[in-house]
Amino acid sequence: MSEANDRAVETVDEDPHEGGFRAHAAITTDRGGPRYGEFSEQVRLLMDNARYACPDDELVDELIESLKALNDRLADSRIDEWHSPAGTRIDLPSRGNITLPPYVVTEVNDNGVVAELTFRDFHLGGNNAAHGGHVAVAFDDVGGFASAVAIQHVSRTAYLTVQYRSITPLNTPLRIHAWADRIEGRKVFIKGTLYDGDRLCAEMDALFIKLNPGQA
Numbered sequence: 001m002s003e004a005n006d007r008a009v010e011t012v013d014e015d016p017h018e019g020g021f022r023a024h025a026a027i028t029t030d031r032g033g034p035r036y037g038e039f040s041e042q043v044r045l046l047m048d049n050a051r052y053a054c055p056d057d058e059l060v061d062e063l064i065e066s067l068k069a070l071n072d073r074l075a076d077s078r079i080d081e082w083h084s085p086a087g088t089r090i091d092l093p094s095r096g097n098i099t100l101p102p103y104v105v106t107e108v109n110d111n112g113v114v115a116e117l118t119f120r121d122f123h124l125g126g127n128n129a130a131h132g133g134h135v136a137v138a139f140d141d142v143g144g145f146a147s148a149v150a151i152q153h154v155s156r157t158a159y160l161t162v163q164y165r166s167i168t169p170l171n172t173p174l175r176i177h178a179w180a181d182r183i184e185g186r187k188v189f190i191k192g193t194l195y196d197g198d199r200l201c202a203e204m205d206a207l208f209i210k211l212n213p214g215q216a
Ligand SMILES: CCCCCCCCCCCCCC(=O)SCCNC(=O)CCNC(=O)[C@H](O)C(C)(C)COP(=O)(O)OP(=O)(O)OC[C@H]1O[C@@H](n2cnc3c(N)ncnc32)[C@H](O)[C@@H]1OP(=O)(O)O
Pocket: 027, 090, 140, 141, 142, 143, 144, 145, 148, 155, 156, 157, 158, 159, 185, 186, 187, 207, 209, 211, 212, 215, 216
């Protein structure tokens, strides 16, 4: 870790943490500036290319130096999770969070949350198909979103099971849907589906628990 990375542990705390995902964390469309989406896309492209690259020794040396310089520049602008654009930019795919498979929400209503989601090269599991763990990540986030919509509050995943019904392709727009099947007290039972056209790729069955005030 560089000096800049060490400095990044400092946090901004004018917004005291009351537990959970900090329900009042500011969502934004301008943090990181108008080109933040392009920046995220370049990061994803970097991961895509890294996943498939077979660089020779000379190129590896060159890339390490370039990436070190880039990381030093980036680390200088690190901030705490509540104020970083990644995860709060609601105008960008997956709220600007580059660790999630990019998805764009197309419907939010009483039937839950529907989004168009595309697994990228860097989500490769094998033989041009998405890694099952990434499918679960997608369900967890869209499922958490559907839970938030259903109870208008933050919740955490207690369990999440995925039935992998058929291969999930990369670089193909898929339809992901998550909805609250039933709510019992703090328990929000979420179901979900992932389709490639008419073909069912995977199904989710999950339980989210509404967090109590102050609960982490
Ligand atoms: C426009 C912008 C929109 C933004 C949208 C943002 C979306 C973001 C989306 C991000 C999404 C990302 C989301 C993530 O990735 S969240 C990260 C992954 N999840 C975790 O780390 C959670 C870890 N676990 C815990 O913190 C606790 O165990 C929780 C909070 C889950 C419950 O501990 P708590 O002490 O609070 O509750 P309780 O133990 O009294 O249980 C309460 C009830 O629940 C029942 N129970 C509990 N566990 C299980 C189980 N495993 N199976 C079956 N039942 C279970 C239990 O029997 C009881 O039932 P009953 O006796 O009352 O009947």
